[in-house]
Amino acid sequence: MSMEARVAIVTGAASGMGKATALRFARDGHAVGLLDIDGDGADAVTADIIGAGGKAVTLKADLADRGQIEEAVAKARATLGPVTIIVNNAALESFAPVADIVDAEWDKLMNVNLKGAFLLIQTVLSDMVAAGWGRIxxxxxxxxxxxxxxxxxxTATKGGVISMTRSMAVELGRQGITVNSVxxxxxxxxxxxxxxxxxxFPVPYEQIIASYPIPRLGRPEEIAAACAFFASDDAGYVTGQLLGVNGGTAF
Incomplete structure (x- = not known):
């Protein structure tokens, strides 16, 4: 893929898909800010990137707090430069019947999974506008x-992420900024x-994946690969899209 080295922030970068994406971006030559509430976990990934010759910085922050996000972005800019790629990956999960969901849990997940993504985009947006180039x-x-x-x-929080992605893509495309979802x-x-x-899960997880055209769990690195494509110059004419990395399942 065609790739110019840039500065990226990846949220939830201490583990899982965020960690895999941060490592992939570093291998692609990007400088990476690893934003996570788990500072120790992010520090370990940051050390791995720097040890391999890359550029990275830990950005410990709670995505539910605008002030902490602004401080994290300021640290990324001061350490690495203007930020023109962000991956909003961090999320809290919830497994509860509809009747058991309480207000506090609703607010907590909405604040991190949906509002937190919005706040990071809003905080970084000026860098992308100034560059005339951005990847969200x-x-x-x-x-x-x-x-x-x-x-x-x-799923309500993630449905909001999908809708937000499409609307932001329409709004920001003329400024050289693409917005896509994995x-x-x-x-x-x-x-x-x-x-x-x-x-x-309502049935054993083995039964779930056995129904997939590709009958296995996906790997975090496969999500990272999709993020790397959307972050590349090759994806410059791709915006407002939803790329499923799901083993081909449709139900």
């Missing part, structure tokens, strides 16, 4: 497209493993 990549979820039992809250299916991440270990 929002990680959504296959469940937001088709529905999932006991996940109405989580929609993971069942990916082998710490979040997925917590759900598997807690037996939170």
């Amino acid at each position: 990549i929002n990680v959504s979820a296959f469940g937001a497209q088709v529905g999932a039992p006991n996940m109405a809250l989580y 929609s993971p299916g069942f990916i082998d991440t710490p979040m997925a493993r917590r759900a598997i270990d807690g037996d939170l």
Whole structure:
């Protein structure tokens, strides 16, 4: 892929898909800000990138807090330069029947999964406008497209991410900024493993993936590859799109 080295921020970069994406971006030559509430976990990934000859900085922040996001972005700019790529990957999960969802849990997930993504975009946007070039990549979820039992809250936040992606793409395209979404299916991440270990699915997870055209769990690196494409110069005429990385399942 055609790729000019730029500065990226990846949220949820301490583990799972965010970690894989940060490592992939660093291999592609980008400087990476690793934004996560887990500062120690992000520090370990940052050290790996720097040890391999890349440029990276840990940005510890709570995405529910605008002030912390602004401080994190200021640190990224001071350390690495203007930010023109962001991957909104960080998310909290929730497995609960509709009747059991309480206001506090609703607000917590909305503040991180949806509002947090918006706040980061809003904070970084001036760098992209000044450059006349930007890549916004929002990680959504296959469940937001088709529905999932006991996940109405989580999928609501990710459905909002999909709608926000499409509207921002329409608004920002003339300024050289593309906005796309990667929609993971069942990916082998710490979040997925917590759900598997807690037996939170209506049927055994092996039964779920056995129904897929590609019958296995996805790898975080496969989500990273999709993010790398959307971040590339080759994707300059691609915006407002939803790319499913889900083993081909359609239900």
